[in-house]
Amino acid sequence: MWLAMWPSRKIKHFLCKEWIKRYKRSYSEYPETNLKNHGLKLNIYEVETEDGYVLEIHRLVEANGKKDENNKNNPVVLLQHGMWGTSKNWLIQKPEESICLNLLKQGCDIWLGNTRGNTYSRKHKRWNHDDKDYWDFSFHEMGYYDLPAMIDFILKNSHSDSLHYIGHSQGSTIMFVMQCTRPEFNGKIASITGLAPVVYLYHINKKLLKFVSSSFPNLTKIIENFGYYKFGIPQDKFGNIEQIMESNQYKLTKVLAPAVAYNMSTFLSDYVKQNVTSLILGQLYAGATTKQLSHFGQFIKQDKFCQFDYGVRKNIAKYGHAKPPEYCLNNVSSPTTLFYSDGDWLTNSKDINKLCMMLPNLRACKKIPIKEFDHMDYLWSGICTEYILKEIYLYIIDHNK
Template identity: 30%
Template sequence: MIPRSISLAIILSILLQCARSSTLDDMTLMLSNMPEDGRLQFPELANKYGYKCDTYNVTTDDRYILTLYNIPGDTRRPVYLQHGFEDSADTFLLRTNTSLVAFLVEHGYDVWLGNMRGNKYSRAHESLLPDDLQFWEFSVHEAGTYDLPAMIDFVLKHTGQKQLQAIGHSEGTTVFFVMGAQRPEYNDKVKLVICLSPVAYLHHSSPPLFPLISLVGGPAASAALSVAAHGDLLKNSSVAVDLIKVACTQKLLSYEVCAEGVFFTAVGRDSEQFEPEFLPIAIGHYPCGSSVKTGAHFLQIAARKKFAQYDYGLAQNKLKYGSLEPPLYDLSKVKMKIALVVGKADTLTAPKDLQLLRKQLPDVVNYHVMDWEKWNHFDMVWGKYMYVFLFNHIHEMLTKYYV
């Protein structure tokens, strides 16, 4: 195993070499190592594996235009899937016929997949452009307050149902907690949300987060970083992300550097479920864009040890919130039924943090720890053996709480 510091040095070296010498044709040639499934967009992936895919645009109350996908099934049983940070709807289909989408379609569910503002599928607004800094003035708060309600309303209107069931991963669970607290009327529109590697508290996250917490955990540093990065974090079409794809799809050392040296250090080590052949497929779809402010918000949550709204600093907080500190999200208002699914080796969502979350949510109907000892944060959506260890539990929960 290559130490993380050496892995990052190797990646940096590759990136610098590519940046110095690459023309557009050179970049295309270097990306030729990426398999087809790493290049296809969601509708193309769905069609390749035999699924009909409908695409819809959903406009939020604050005028962002989001892309929502539907793989049709029994409209009496809509299931909504929400991806995590820097991710997209793609994540639920990357394992093709052993993915969560395939499993749900096989069991007749009407499958809906949302894309939060800022990712590669949801970079539009009625009046703002992605080049405008104001476009990126959002965090997990806006995603939970505006994006999720808009997509839920669209699904319910389209299917003619009063409620739906949902499955979220990572930030895709955080937005449900935010929505339940900030828009409590939406608790009645969700029968059950299955939370895969849920994120609300980050008190005990693994050491790789600590340097970032100390650098960006404060409001001043967060604001400075947002301006310096023009608000946009690792968009899918950027040169930086293309270079990362090149570095992580080479035949020599890519798996040791990118998977073992970086991914596993951040989310937990499980080489059996994240095998070398899968790395270039995953890296073709991840990361795919979000806002710097969203990343900073999570770092603030970790640094302040509070599940609270964005911290703008004392003066701005007073103007925006009427208080010197940002308000806490009131989890007692999150009345929807919730199932929590956790991995023993997940170094991002620590057991102590999940126990705290469990105690504060009013209606946790199930708390499930994965049997696989090495189950990590990304195994919930990318794991090679999800269909063996995870999907039957999901189906059991969906069936049990279907009304």
């Protein structure tokens, strides 16, 4: 989606070098250092999905082990990143500006998810992460397989019956997918908080971006014909970004990198402090598929929240119908709160209003009262907690009374 504004060749070369420089610096400033400085650490676990993907999930705990992880009275919270993201997206800010660190301080049991294909979840029981078959997924599989596996693991290890879910962007999408397609899990979700939820995209705010994104279903077919199915940088290559940028193995990522650098202003608002920009750059390109982009492009083109459209012949074979089935949002039974803003370049208020009308248990739909508040400000702005943290915490406490 960052291809909507493309730099000249000279600017692209400069930005590519600048991106490398910042990325290398951010690699040495990884969020674990920030956690350690505040007496915290991440416990790491692996979870296997029904279709063989091995996911890595993180639990945020005090380094000295003072807090009892198994205290059943602690509200359990799962935070889920968006597309191209990782669990570390939630850990870039200072503690007082971080949603998850503030909730931890208030006594919540914090878990951070990683979906298939990202930096921390590239294992499979059968396939190597370089295999074409490994990358044959969209966010549908994340909702249908990844979330249920993570949720069951978290509830088992936290000795809890339910958890509170906070999803940013695609992180909200996959929760709605799960509740629509696997309603047996709905009772395990005490509440849903959607930050800039991506479901309906027809009124996307940038016209050129809308044109490019809606063309993705056709563009990805061309891209895949050249053997490219993924966007991202593998974890073991993080420390040698120059090699990646010079390697033919990561051509698609290499092509996109300068566009991201050039368009930082598109998705990083004035509320994101400059001292975390390099950290943010170090968290980009965690992994996504051409199929994901194509699927979101179908949302924009069709103005529907539906499963992947393979074309008439394959749709009939897979779904039994010429068109893909729509997700039934009436199945989303967990109490849901949505946050949105007028400054969001991706989620338009008209699309959010349509989503609100479809949800049967909508608790609240909150508009951030700042015109320039953008899509990524929920993660990285210094003012995010001021507008949403209190609301989230009150809902959690109210449920746990």
